[in-house]
Each structure stands twice: as structure tokens, then as C-alpha cells.
Amino acid sequence: MANIVERACKDGTVTFQVRWREGGRGGRQQNEKFGSRPSAEQFKKLVDAHGQQWPRGWVRGHGFAEPETYPDDVPLVEWAYRCVDRLTGVDELTREDYRREIRLHISLARHTLPTGALVPATICNLTADDVRDWIRLEESGLRDPQDPQRWVRKPAHPKSLAKRHGLLHCFVQAAVEAEPQLRTKNCCQNTRLPRVDHLIEEEMTYLERGEYLRVASEIWDPHARDLTDWLVGTGMRWGEATALQVRDLNLNAAVPTASVQRAWKRAATGSGRSFFLGPPKTRKARRVIALSPSLAEIARRRVVGQSAEAFVFRTDLGRPWLHANFYQRRWQPAVEAAVQKGLQKQPRIHDLRHTHVAWLIAAKIPSPAIQARLGHESITTTIDRYGHLLRELDGEISEAVEAAMASASPETGLRLLASG
Incomplete structure (x- = not known):
């Protein structure tokens, strides 16, 4: 890094000398003088920005002889x-x-x-x-x-x-x-x-069980209600749940499961945007999710008479759900109706995924298990996004530590050392 040395002249004036090693440590000493500190500060920044080299176009003792030009420069x-x-x-x-x-x-x-x-x-x-x-x-x-x-x-x-x-x-x-x-x-x-982290909590909306039921009860379409229950019950992303096919379900196992193998992707076309089936968001997003009895019952009801490649969640016309259609005609009207009846929140569809995590944390499910269920690539993603909810477990953690320390009296410790 360049530095500035202030020097007093015999005539009473002060100069400011910018010094640096050309190319960095070990390079030849270089310097340039200025009559004011702001000018020296500006030049110092130029030297640092140019990797401890003379700024291109700069003539020593004169400044830029012409506007900055670079032979191979590009806008x-x-x-x-x-x-x-x-x-x-x-x-x-x-x-x-x-x-x-x-x-x-x-x-x-x-x-x-x-x-x-x-x-x-x-x-x-x-x-x-x-x-x-x-x-x-x-x-x-x-x-x-x-x-x-x-x-x-x-x-x-x-x-x-x-x-x-x-x-x-x-x-x-x-x-x-x-x-x-x-x-x-x-x-x-x-x-x-x-900073981004202090805004994450504000972006997310978590619904208590009663709050979710208040919204869900306003969804009159049984096909839409099944999808809503599935989203909040599995924590799947919208593109994953709506891409789920009959062949992805294993409903005869001791613990029924759903396998996330594909997701809807947007494709840019000449006339706008269309959708196609592609791989999940990340490698870890390709996962197997255990189903609760109520979710397994939804799945069994929806796969009756369907082919292996049929979509599990379909509209009343038998077509895959489009996000805009579901949001505008099913989800948003239900939220507005719930708000009119006293709901204090405005949840988005993706907030069902956040709600799922909040329920798991409240049930004291370990973070690695939550990471695997959500398909996060790293545990860091899970902690960064939902770590503030883990504060609710501070009481249980304190009690566990207190119980352990209370049982580990000095006498107990000496007996353990002697026996070891």
C-alpha cells in the first residue's frame, strides 16, 4: 500500500509526498509530490488501484497528460x-x-x-x-x-x-x-x-398451526388444498412439489417416502418464458423425504388410476399447476379472506417452506436432519437462514447443561478418575 509523508519546506509551505514500492514489497521506491493532502490522497488511491504501479497516462510531476487511455480497453x-x-x-x-x-x-x-x-x-x-x-x-x-x-x-x-x-x-x-x-x-x-443477515428474518413469515389452518380453510378447491398441505408438510419447493410424479412415491414402505428427482425450470423463448422439467436446484436437493401418515394418505388418494409418469398434483382439469394460476386464483384469495377474519400475517407460497422448518425446530429436530429434508447444499445455509429460530431452544440447552453439571460433583469426578 502507498503511504503519504508530510514535509515542511523552508519557505513555510507544506508538501505531501506519496511513496510506494513499485509492484509491491521488494520493488523500487517511487514517489510523487503534491501541494495538498486531498490531491495526495486521490493519487494514493490511484496507485493502490493500479497494483502499486504508476497510473496509466500519468506523467511524473505533471499529472495526466491526456485522458486515461488503455490500448486494449473495452467499455x-x-x-x-x-x-x-x-x-x-x-x-x-x-x-x-x-x-x-x-x-x-x-x-x-x-x-x-x-x-x-x-x-x-x-x-x-x-x-x-x-x-x-x-x-x-x-x-x-x-x-x-x-x-x-x-x-x-x-x-x-x-x-x-x-x-x-x-x-x-x-x-x-x-x-x-x-x-x-x-x-x-x-x-x-x-x-x-x-449487511444481509439482519433482513432475513423480516423476509420470512412463519405460521403457527392455527394460523395455517385459518388460511387453508379458505381454499375451496380440494386439488389446491392437497398441494398446500403437501408444501407445508414436506417443506418442498414449489417447483419440486408440482413436478412430483407417481413413480417418485414409495407408499408401501414401512415409512412412506417421496423422492425429489426433478423440478420445473424456466426457459427463455422467443415469445417469452416457458417451463420444462430439469434436475433439482442442487445436488443435495435430489433427496428422499419421509411422509407422515396424513401426507401418505393424500398421495394414495391422488395416485389411484394414474400412470407412473402422471403428476401427483394436478388442477381440476388434470394439468400441472402453474405458479401464477395457483397464486392468483387459490392462494392470494385465501390469504385475503383469512386476513379479513383476523389473520395478522401476509404469507407467500414459499413461506410454507419456512413454516415447515419452524415446526421442525419447535419439535427439536436436529439441524442436520432439517438440512437433509430441505435439500440444502450446506448446513451453513440452514443455520444462516433459520439459526435465529434455534434461540427458542436456549431454555432446553441451559437445563441440559445445568443437569449435567449438577450430577458432576467433585466427589463424582474423583471416583471416575480413580476408576479410570
Whole structure:
């Protein structure tokens, strides 16, 4: 890292000298003098952003002789699109989502010249300060100058912002690893992002048993009610439950099971978006779920007379459920009716999965078992998302520790040592 040394001159003035080792530790000592600390601070940031090298286009003692130019430079947005087009192992929908993030969000990034002027961001001129400015721009959003109550661009949610920053990080890293190399350092490293964890609890809605029954009782369609009970009883994702086929059920075992082997995926098409059956979300999402007696009874009732590849959950017309159709015509009307009768929550369909976890935690089911049932790739995901609910078990944990310590008196300990 470069540093600034303040020096007093004989004429009473003060200069600020930026010093650094060219290329880092062990490199040749370099320095540049400035008449003010802000100018020195700005140059220090440029040196750090250029990997302890002289900023490109900078003439010692004079500053930038001309606007920053790089022989192989590419506009940031163009480079980002190029990176997305070269991705392998992703479907077209994912590629389309990345392009949308570039068009709507990454395109907002700008580069600030030493003079303070804003210029279009390129893959070479982008600095850590530019990334921080972009983060703040996304955080603050943009209101309509003509109507301050209306958002032209809403403030980014911390979780969305973290994903966009991760995407930008990948694009910049591609320039670092390019042949020939376009950058020597990834300016997205060590960016401090808004915290996400304190918002997770607010995003989720957990229903008590009575609250769930209040909503479920408003669902008049028996096919929709079966699906709702299945979602809250298994914790399956929507795309997994609605893709379940008769052949995935083992209802004759001592403990009946449902095997998650596929899920609905969105596909980008020329006329919009359609759906197709693909693998579950992750490797761990391909799992076997034990069914309670009531869930097994739902399954038995729904598979009678059906072929092996028939969907377990179907509309009254025998077709697979579409999320929008279920939400607008079954779920949302039921929630609104329950709210009118006193329900204090506004649960989403996905909150049935969260509710399932809350019920398991309340029943003191161990976290690894919950992880396996939900199909989380890592136990960390389970703890990060639902760990705050485990606080409800603090009383039981304290009692267990107290009981163990009470039984382990000094006399007992000495007897155990002697016998050992």
C-alpha cells in the first residue's frame, strides 16, 4: 500500500509526498509530490488501484497528460456482455438474467477522473472507489424529479446488491485473468457491502398451526388444498412439489417416502418464458423425504388410476399447476379472506417452506436432519437462514447443561478418575 509523508519546506509551505514500492514489497521506491493532502490522497488511491504501479497516462510531476487511455480497453458493459456470452454450463434463462442485471444495474457504474469529472466506466479504468460509488447509487435508488413519491429506480435490497456485486466481481476477475491481461488487480475485492443477515428474518413469515389452518380453510378447491398441505408438510419447493410424479412415491414402505428427482425450470423463448422439467436446484436437493401418515394418505388418494409418469398434483382439469394460476386464483384469495377474519400475517407460497422448518425446530429436530429434508447444499445455509429460530431452544440447552453439571460433583469426578 502507498503511504503519504508530510514535509515542511523552508519557505513555510507544506508538501505531501506519496511513496510506494513499485509492484509491491521488494520493488523500487517511487514517489510523487503534491501541494495538498486531498490531491495526495486521490493519487494514493490511484496507485493502490493500479497494483502499486504508476497510473496509466500519468506523467511524473505533471499529472495526466491526456485522458486515461488503455490500448486494449473495452467499455464495461460491452465487456460484461462478452463474458456472459462466453459462459459455459449455464442455460439460456440464466444468461438472460445476467444480461438483464448488466442492462439495468451494472450499466450505472461510472469512473471518476482525478479532476472529479465522471466518464463512462471501462474494464480498465474502473477503480475500487468507482465500485463503492456504484454500491451507494444502488443503495439510495432514484426518485422521480417530477414526483418525489415515485421511484424511478427503487433502492436495491442488500441481498440483490450482493449478487450484483458478485457478478461485477466475476467480470473484473475475467479481465485480470485475460490473455493478454487487461488488469493487474480486481477492484471489487474487499468492498464492504450492506449487511444481509439482519433482513432475513423480516423476509420470512412463519405460521403457527392455527394460523395455517385459518388460511387453508379458505381454499375451496380440494386439488389446491392437497398441494398446500403437501408444501407445508414436506417443506418442498414449489417447483419440486408440482413436478412430483407417481413413480417418485414409495407408499408401501414401512415409512412412506417421496423422492425429489426433478423440478420445473424456466426457459427463455422467443415469445417469452416457458417451463420444462430439469434436475433439482442442487445436488443435495435430489433427496428422499419421509411422509407422515396424513401426507401418505393424500398421495394414495391422488395416485389411484394414474400412470407412473402422471403428476401427483394436478388442477381440476388434470394439468400441472402453474405458479401464477395457483397464486392468483387459490392462494392470494385465501390469504385475503383469512386476513379479513383476523389473520395478522401476509404469507407467500414459499413461506410454507419456512413454516415447515419452524415446526421442525419447535419439535427439536436436529439441524442436520432439517438440512437433509430441505435439500440444502450446506448446513451453513440452514443455520444462516433459520439459526435465529434455534434461540427458542436456549431454555432446553441451559437445563441440559445445568443437569449435567449438577450430577458432576467433585466427589463424582474423583471416583471416575480413580476408576479410570
